[in-house]
Amino acid sequence: MSVKIAFENTYARLPDRFHSRITPKPVKSPELIAFNEDLAAELGIAPAPETELAQVFSGNVTPGGAEPLAQAYAGHQFGGFSPQLGDGRANLLGEVSLNGKHRDIQLKGSGPTPYSRMGDGRAWLGPVLREYVISEAMYALGIPTSRALAAVTTGEPVYRENGALPGAILTRVADSHIRVGTFQFFLARRDMEGLRTLYAYTVKRHYPSAETPAEFLNAVVTRQASLIAHWMSVGFIHGVMNTDNTTISGETIDYGPCAFLDVYHPDTVFSSIDAHGRYAYSNQPNVIVWNMAQLATCLVPLMPDQDKAVEDFTKLIHTMPDLIQSEWLKLFGRKIGVADASEADEPLITNLLTAMAQNRADFTNAFRALLTNKCRDQFLNPKAFDEWEPGWRERLSSESDPEAVMINANPAFIPRNHRIEQMIQAAVAGDFDPFNRLLSVLADPFTDQPDANDLTAPPEPSEVVQQTFCGT
Numbered sequence: 082m083s084v085k086i087a088f089e090n091t092y093a094r095l096p097d098r099f100h101s102r103i104t105p106k107p108v109k110s111p112e113l114i115a116f117n118e119d120l121a122a123e124l125g126i127a128p129a130p131e132t133e134l135a136q137v138f139s140g141n142v143t144p145g146g147a148e149p150l151a152q153a154y155a156g157h158q159f160g161g162f163s164p165q166l167g168d169g170r171a172n173l174l175g176e177v178s179l180n181g182k183h184r185d186i187q188l189k190g191s192g193p194t195p196y197s198r199m200g201d202g203r204a205w206l207g208p209v210l211r212e213y214v215i216s217e218a219m220y221a222l223g224i225p226t227s228r229a230l231a232a233v234t235t236g237e238p239v240y241r242e243n244g245a246l247p248g249a250i251l252t253r254v255a256d257s258h259i260r261v262g263t264f265q266f267f268l269a270r271r272d273m274e275g276l277r278t279l280y281a282y283t284v285k286r287h288y289p290s291a292e293t294p295a296e297f298l299n300a301v302v303t304r305q306a307s308l309i310a311h312w313m314s315v316g317f318i319h320g321v322m323n324t325d326n327t328t329i330s331g332e333t334i335d336y337g338p339c340a341f342l343d344v345y346h347p348d349t350v351f352s353s354i355d356a357h358g359r360y361a362y363s364n365q366p367n368v369i370v371w372n373m374a375q376l377a378t379c380l381v382p383l384m385p386d387q388d389k390a391v392e393d394f395t396k397l398i399h400t401m402p403d404l405i406q407s408e409w410l411k412l413f414g415r416k417i418g419v420a421d422a423s424e425a426d427e428p429l430i431t432n433l434l435t436a437m438a439q440n441r442a443d444f445t446n447a448f449r450a451l452l453t454n455k456c457r458d459q460f461l462n463p464k465a466f467d468e469w470e471p472g473w474r475e476r477l478s479s480e481s482d483p484e485a486v487m488i489n490a491n492p493a494f495i496p497r498n499h500r501i502e503q504m505i506q507a508a509v510a511g512d513f514d515p516f517n518r519l520l521s522v523l524a525d526p527f528t529d530q531p532d533a534n535d536l537t538a539p540p541e542p543s544e545v546v547q548q549t550f551c552g553t
């Protein structure tokens with residue numbers, strides 16, 4: 082076997098109750114659909130024949146040094162607490178050290194684990210390609226995220242509501258898969274030793290300069306505030322911001338029913354299971370504060386004076402909305418060409434957004450069109466833009482190079498929902514060209530690509546995606 086990965090596993094060294102060791106269940110006839118050569122090179126994985134890559138990234142062959150395991154975690158799902166979740170269909174092969182940082186290599190869809198409950202531990206091709214394309218697009222947009230290393234089809238059917246679908250497995254890479262829910266797992270069991278061990282491990286791995294739980298919490302809060310502001314700035318809706326899908330590293334993970342805004346409206350929800358809009362576009366800043374409060378709760382028992390800890394952590398959590406708001410302001414300021422926006426610029430931004438919502442402007446295209454003086458065409462009633470424009474022009478007169486600021490803040494290309502759905506349909510029919518084309522165009526989202534203008538087009542009425550599904 083020529084696929085060699087220099088595993089250096091630390092999570093596997095943690096006590097037994099942190100995970101369950103598993104052997105990925107072999108699949109019938111794995112075939113490689115995608116392999117991320119650039120990422121592989123970063124991870125020190127040398128090129129190998131496709132058949133061998135397919136064997137490894139389907140779980141059929143465990144590469145030397147891997148110690149496959151499913152991680153235990155808990156989590157609040159739509160506000161309700163589950164003390165026992167865990168990787169029900171994922172499988173951590175191990176970690177690879179990169180510039181002194183450890184990165185997880187994980188298979189998703191690799192078969193049942195002790196945490197699978199009623200699930201089959203599998204994934205079908207649709208969600209695998211969806212996560213592959215969207216996570217790589219997020220990376221190219223400069224947003225912290227897990228990445229896609231490989232995708233394979235299994236040659237086995239997976240049964241879902243709509244019948245038999247082609248099975249697939251995604252290999253993803255992240256700074257870690259430690260979640261808020263990992264901390265909750267130990268708190269729920271009153272396992273203080275486990276909690277302390279997890280805390281020490283996580284600090285060392287992600288925030289080595291944090292000297293106290295308060296400093297650690299502050300560091301996580303800072304990264305998550307920045308992450309959510311970045312999501313907002315590209316119109317990204319995660320869709321399942323449960324605490325088990327919220328990382329400690331501050332990366333986006335667990336791409337399920339996520340989607341990007343087409344027409345801008347703050348209340349937009351795509352996920353079929355989000356009946357009350359808990360995870361709507363504009364509610365994401367509120368939800369992350371709530372999720373960080375759950376993390377804070379887990380850290381209280383680590384403090385010598387718990388009453389004081391509750392008080393201090395509460396104060397810290399209460400600073401988070403302002404923190405998100407200031408990150409948001411910086412990013413949206415850049416979207417309108419202001420390099421370093423201050424609070425005085427906020428009305429200019431919110432007035433534009435309000436006019437966009439009232440006039441069904443496409444979020445991505447409206448901002449991008451600020452660069453070409455064609456923004457007004459994005460408005461149902463262009464006069465709404467005309468009213469906003471003079472104040473904006475005046476503001477820009479004191480900026481040194483607004484175009485340069487805007488071009489790097491307003492992508493031309495995002496993974497549009499209808500293109501993702503069309504790509505999946507083609508792939509199910511055996512045509513992977515749309516998948517490969519999306520990947521290549523989305524790798525360079527801030528550059529105009531005239532031969533890919535069809536990928537900037539909003540959906541025709543018949544193409545509009547109304548709902549997205551977890552599609553597990």
Ligand code: AMP
Pocket residue numbers: 166167168169170171196197198199200201202203204321325326335337551553
């Ligand atoms: P998610 O909503 O995808 O973050 O998943 C929530 C929980 O359900 C996690 O514990 C998953 O591992 C588990 N899960 C999701 N899909 C499956 C599946 N097909 N088989 C087993 N477990 C699953």
Ligand code: MG
Pocket residue numbers: 325326335
């Ligand atoms: Mg999850």
